[in-house]
Structures are given as C-alpha cells and as structure tokens.
Amino acid sequence: MAAVEWESGEELIVELPFVRHSKKDGVLYLTNQRMAWAEYSAKEFKFQCGYSNMKSQRISPETSSKVQLQIVLYDGSTATFHFTNISADGIALQERNTVKDMLAKFIQHHKPKPNKELEEKTKLLNSDPSLYQLYKDIVVSGILTAEEFWANKQTVTKTSSDEQKTGISPATMAELQPQVNGANAVKYTLTPEIMRAIFKTYPAVERIHAENVPDKMSEEDFWRQFFDSHYFHCDRMRGTGSSKRKADLISQSAEKDETEQLAESLKECINPLLDLTVQSTEVETYEGYGTGLFPSLVSSSSHPPPSSSSSTSGSKSLIRRFNHQSMMILKSRTKDQVTSTELETGNAEKKAKLLRETVENSELARVTESSVVGLTISNSERYCHGPTIVQTTDSGSDAAEGRHHALEAFQQQLSQWNANLSNVMSSEDACHALANLSPGGVLNPAQHAGGTQYVAGASVEELVKRQHCALAELLRHFWMCFPATSKFLEEKATRMAACLQSFRDSKMMEFKEKLPVEHHQLSEHLDDMLQAALDKYSTWQARKLANKSRTQKPS
Structure with a gap:
C-alpha cells in the first residue's frame, strides 16, 4: 500500500486497491475532505481533488468490458479510474458503485451554494x-x-422584500479552525462564502485586498498575512505579546478604518440636549454622554489617564471588538449607502424635531381659528367654463346663412381657376435652392444631413454609440463624487480620475483608430467630455493642496 501522510482532521473512509489511473495501478482513497489516488508504495499522491471542485461523475455502461468511473471538474478537466479487482465475480462493479454512491453524497454536500x-x-x-x-x-x-x-444600477432585479436576506454568521471567524500540517505549519481552507463574510465584517480588509492583490502580492501571501495579523486574532494577546509584534499593513489599516466607523456611528447617536460631564477619571471608559467626543479630545489636565492593568485593557478591547462586529453585521443588511450630506441633513432635522418636542407643549399652545369666507356660486356651469356669449335664435340662423354663401363663392372661384405653369421657377434653380436650405447646406451649415446613420453608416453609428455609453458610465461615477464631502468620495474621485485617464489612453485610442478619417469629428464631443472631467479633477486637486498648505502654514 502507499505510505502517504494525511492532514490534520482528515479521516480515511474508503481505501480500494486494484484501481488503475493513467495506465498505472494504485490505490484509491476517499476521505471526508477529498478523493486521492497514489501508486503502490508511493509517498505522494498522483491525483487528489477536493469534493467542492468536482462538478459531476460518469460511469461506464453495464455492458462495457471495463468498469470505469470518470470525475468531471469545474475547470473542464476529467480524471478516469479503472477498477481491475478480479478476486471475485462482480467485485469490481460492486466497488465502483460503492465509490459512485459515496461521491454523489460528498459532491452534493460540498457543492457551492448558488449566489x-x-x-x-x-x-x-x-x-x-x-x-x-x-x-x-x-x-x-x-x-x-x-x-x-x-x-448605482437601479435596474438590477432584487429579491422580494418578504424574503429574508442572508446575513453574516457571528461564528464565521470562530469556525475557521486551522489544520496542523507538520510541526510549525497550519493550513486554512477558505471558500468564497467565507471570503465574502470576512469582507463584509472587515471592510478595510476588502479595500486592502483590492489595492494589493494581485499587483503587489499574491492571494496566498495576502491571506497568510491576514491570518498572521493580530487583527484576525481579535487582540487576544494585547498587552502581552501583540504590542511587541511588528505592525503589519492589515492591522494598521483595519484599526484606522474601525476608528472612523465608530466615529461615524457615534455621530448618529449625538443628543444635543444631553451633555453630562465626565463622572469617571478613566479615559478608557469615557463614552461621550451625548456629546460625541472621544477620549483623545478630553483635556489630559482635567482628566488624567489612570494606569490600568493588562487584564482590564484586554477586556475593554474585547468588548470594543464585539460592539464593532455587531455594528458591521447590522450594517451589512443595509441596502443603500447614505452620503455624508444626507446624514448631516438628517441629524439637523432630528435635532430640530427633538428641540421642538422639548420646548413646545401642544396642551399649552393657543389654538387660533382662521375665519374662512365661503364662496357662493349661483351658476356652477358658468363658473367652471367661464362667461359665454349668449346668442339668440336669429343670430344663429344668420351665421349659418353666411357660411353657406361663403362656400358657394369659393366653389365658383375654384371652377374658374387655371394653372399658369409657365410662370414658375426652373428646375435647376429649385434644386439649387433646396440644396442651400437643406441641413448641411450653405444656409444651414450647423446640422448634418440625416443624422449619423445616414452620414457614416450603421457600423460607425454602433461604434460611436458603444463608446459614448462606456464613457457616460465612467463620467456618471466620476461626477457623483462631487462635492467630495467624505473621505470615501475623495478616494473614489481619485480612483475614477485614474480610470478616465486609462480610458483615454487605451479605449479612446482604439476608437479613433477604428473610426474612418472622414468621420474623425465624431470623437470631438467625447474628447470634450473627458477633458472637462479631467480639468475638474485637476482644479479640485489644486484647491485641495492650497487649502492644506494654508492650514499647515505657521502663524
């Protein structure tokens, strides 16, 4: 048999010899995590695959001379196994069916859940x-x-409001149990669902992943650094060993993002009528009491920070982590993002409403009855349609007689009319005048005759339309960042400006190369829109730098 090693937590379920793969004899293994095959007395597997990567399985017909089983993977590759046990009549077929039934159960159990x-x-x-x-x-x-x-696509079909949306499991991080592989090595198995849960729980990790993978580091290096960071371990060693550990990119960015999110959540809970003074001298336990201030803003002279033990600091850190995780779980259920302007407007309205409810009392308010003068209408039809001229029966008959005489006179003139075709414009002058008055002529040069589809053809029209739609989508995202009232909008404006520059250098160049020379003017409008957006970004950046230098200038 093959002297192979199993991973920690892996349980061997089926071990079948006399199985041929790639024209070589060996042993087939089925565990609770994967399917593997190795040659006799080999120390490494020649084939191994997890059940989550298997799409389906196929078997040879009952009448076939070979008893075979084929595994189809999601990437399109296949693996065929030939059962060659002849120790008893029909034993090969029985072993194949046993493997088939167990694989069907394992594949269904590990099948990725549809999104x-x-x-x-x-x-x-x-x-x-x-x-x-x-x-x-x-x-x-x-x-x-x-x-x-x-x-911002409102046309995306969403699930019904009655259907409950799947949220984040609070035990997602706790269920990530590593598998010990060797003396000092551990292995984590990540599925797309676990990655999405981590990204929803820690938005900073998702932002760092988008910025660094795969340009600056590989996917494996990123997750290795994430699991090695004290941010993943929930600061369990804070105050003992984690404070001495080297600060990594994920921990620094994640803690900064956590502080900003907690600040935003405190802003929403500010009560303008509740402003209690600090009753405790412990700065760590200061909660603002309705003012929205942080411990860093409290004067150190009036409230000096006490010396707290490492156990107390660790408990407070754990409580903060629990509160932050609960906040992110609730935030993941929100469908629309509220901008900072809308948030400030909503806070102002809440403050005004709360102030009115506090200082006003409906029972003590004076009730003023407004006297309304009623409108008396004697003739409702005349009021709705306005005044009309009252005509008598005699005037009506005179009008009908006048119309009859006018019709007779017109018929008499029409019967006596003769066409004078000799006194008209020549055909050459008429064509010349029509050309001058037509769109694109001498007297109407601002328009193109018949539109783009008649001038350039259907292929050029489709090319221009595609380019215009792509640029309009990018510009829509760019202009939605202004006014940049939050750090998120500032970062998105910078990112969208880089996207516009990339679009100009790549897509616009390809578009101009495909566009015929005689229709180069069709790209002028796209260039104008692109340049206007880039000019806006340059002006905004210059103004931002000027304000920053003005604030940093010593007095």
Whole structure:
C-alpha cells in the first residue's frame, strides 16, 4: 500500500486497491475532505481533488468490458479510474458503485451554494445586449470594478422584500479552525462564502485586498498575512505579546478604518440636549454622554489617564471588538449607502424635531381659528367654463346663412381657376435652392444631413454609440463624487480620475483608430467630455493642496 501522510482532521473512509489511473495501478482513497489516488508504495499522491471542485461523475455502461468511473471538474478537466479487482465475480462493479454512491453524497454536500444576486445579474446581462457590451468594455477590460459598476444600477432585479436576506454568521471567524500540517505549519481552507463574510465584517480588509492583490502580492501571501495579523486574532494577546509584534499593513489599516466607523456611528447617536460631564477619571471608559467626543479630545489636565492593568485593557478591547462586529453585521443588511450630506441633513432635522418636542407643549399652545369666507356660486356651469356669449335664435340662423354663401363663392372661384405653369421657377434653380436650405447646406451649415446613420453608416453609428455609453458610465461615477464631502468620495474621485485617464489612453485610442478619417469629428464631443472631467479633477486637486498648505502654514 502507499505510505502517504494525511492532514490534520482528515479521516480515511474508503481505501480500494486494484484501481488503475493513467495506465498505472494504485490505490484509491476517499476521505471526508477529498478523493486521492497514489501508486503502490508511493509517498505522494498522483491525483487528489477536493469534493467542492468536482462538478459531476460518469460511469461506464453495464455492458462495457471495463468498469470505469470518470470525475468531471469545474475547470473542464476529467480524471478516469479503472477498477481491475478480479478476486471475485462482480467485485469490481460492486466497488465502483460503492465509490459512485459515496461521491454523489460528498459532491452534493460540498457543492457551492448558488449566489442569487449573481444569478440575477447574469440573467440581466444576458437579456440586455447593450448592458452586456458596456460591462465588457469597462469591467472586463479592468477600467472599473464590478462592485462600482453595479453600485448605482437601479435596474438590477432584487429579491422580494418578504424574503429574508442572508446575513453574516457571528461564528464565521470562530469556525475557521486551522489544520496542523507538520510541526510549525497550519493550513486554512477558505471558500468564497467565507471570503465574502470576512469582507463584509472587515471592510478595510476588502479595500486592502483590492489595492494589493494581485499587483503587489499574491492571494496566498495576502491571506497568510491576514491570518498572521493580530487583527484576525481579535487582540487576544494585547498587552502581552501583540504590542511587541511588528505592525503589519492589515492591522494598521483595519484599526484606522474601525476608528472612523465608530466615529461615524457615534455621530448618529449625538443628543444635543444631553451633555453630562465626565463622572469617571478613566479615559478608557469615557463614552461621550451625548456629546460625541472621544477620549483623545478630553483635556489630559482635567482628566488624567489612570494606569490600568493588562487584564482590564484586554477586556475593554474585547468588548470594543464585539460592539464593532455587531455594528458591521447590522450594517451589512443595509441596502443603500447614505452620503455624508444626507446624514448631516438628517441629524439637523432630528435635532430640530427633538428641540421642538422639548420646548413646545401642544396642551399649552393657543389654538387660533382662521375665519374662512365661503364662496357662493349661483351658476356652477358658468363658473367652471367661464362667461359665454349668449346668442339668440336669429343670430344663429344668420351665421349659418353666411357660411353657406361663403362656400358657394369659393366653389365658383375654384371652377374658374387655371394653372399658369409657365410662370414658375426652373428646375435647376429649385434644386439649387433646396440644396442651400437643406441641413448641411450653405444656409444651414450647423446640422448634418440625416443624422449619423445616414452620414457614416450603421457600423460607425454602433461604434460611436458603444463608446459614448462606456464613457457616460465612467463620467456618471466620476461626477457623483462631487462635492467630495467624505473621505470615501475623495478616494473614489481619485480612483475614477485614474480610470478616465486609462480610458483615454487605451479605449479612446482604439476608437479613433477604428473610426474612418472622414468621420474623425465624431470623437470631438467625447474628447470634450473627458477633458472637462479631467480639468475638474485637476482644479479640485489644486484647491485641495492650497487649502492644506494654508492650514499647515505657521502663524
């Protein structure tokens, strides 16, 4: 038998010899995590695959001379196994059926759960060719991310409001149990569902992943650094060993993002009528009491920070982590993001409403009855239609007689009319005048005759339309960042400006090369829109730098 080693937590269920793979004899293994095959007396597996990567399985017909089983993977590759046990009649077929039944159960158990939102987006792209083309132009090419593309798409079919949306399990991080592989090595198994849960729980980790993978580091290095960071371990060693550990990129950015999110959540809970003084001298336990201030803003002279033990500090850190995780779980259920302007407006309205409810009492308010003068209408039909001229019966008959005489006079003149075709404009002058008055002529030079489809053809019209739609989508994301009232909008404006520059250097160049020379003016409007957006970004950056230098200038 093969002298192979198993991973920690892996349990061997089936071990079948006399199984041929790639024209070599060996042993087939089925565990609770994967399917593997190795040659006799080999120390390494020649084939191993997890059940989550298997799409389906196929078997040879009952009448076939070979008893075979074929595994189909999601990447399109296959692996065929030939059962050659002849120790008893029909034993090979029995072993094949046993493996087939167990694989069917394992594949169904480890089958990835379908993402309903992803299915709706795929269905929408298949049903709308223009949207699919726009998706390929700006998302597949790497100019815009898929999240930003779908962020403001109101046409995406969403699930019913009665259906409960799947949230984040609080035990997601606790269920990540590593597998010990060797003396000092551990192995984590991550599924797409676990990655999405981590990204929802820790938005800073998702931002760092988008910024560094795969440009600055590989996927494996990123997750190794994440699991090695004290941010993942929930600061369990704070005050003992973690304070001496080297600060890594994920921990620093994640803690900074956590502080900003806690600050935003405190701003929403500020009560303008509740402003209690600090009753405790412990700065760590200061909560603001309705003022929204942080311990760093408290004067150190009036409230000096006490010396707290490491156990107390660790408990407070653990409580903060629990509160932050609960806040992120609740925040993941929100469908729409509220901008800072809307948040400030909502806070102002809440403050005004709370102030009115505090200082006003409806029972003590004076009730003033307004005297309303009623409107008396004697003739409702005349009031609705306005005054009309009252005509008598005699005037009506005179009008009918006048119309009859006018019709007779017109018929008499028409019968006596003769066409004078000799006294008309010549055909050459008429064509010349028509050409001058037509769109694009001497007297009407501002318009193009018949529109783009008649001037340039259907192919050029489709090319211009595609380019215009792609640029309009990018510009829509760019102009929505202004006014940049939050750090998120500032970062998005910088990112979208880089996307516009990339679009100008790549897509616009390809578009101008495909555009015929005689229709080069069709790209002028796109260039103007691009340049206007880039000029806006340059002006905003210059103004931002000027304000920053003015604030840093010593007095």
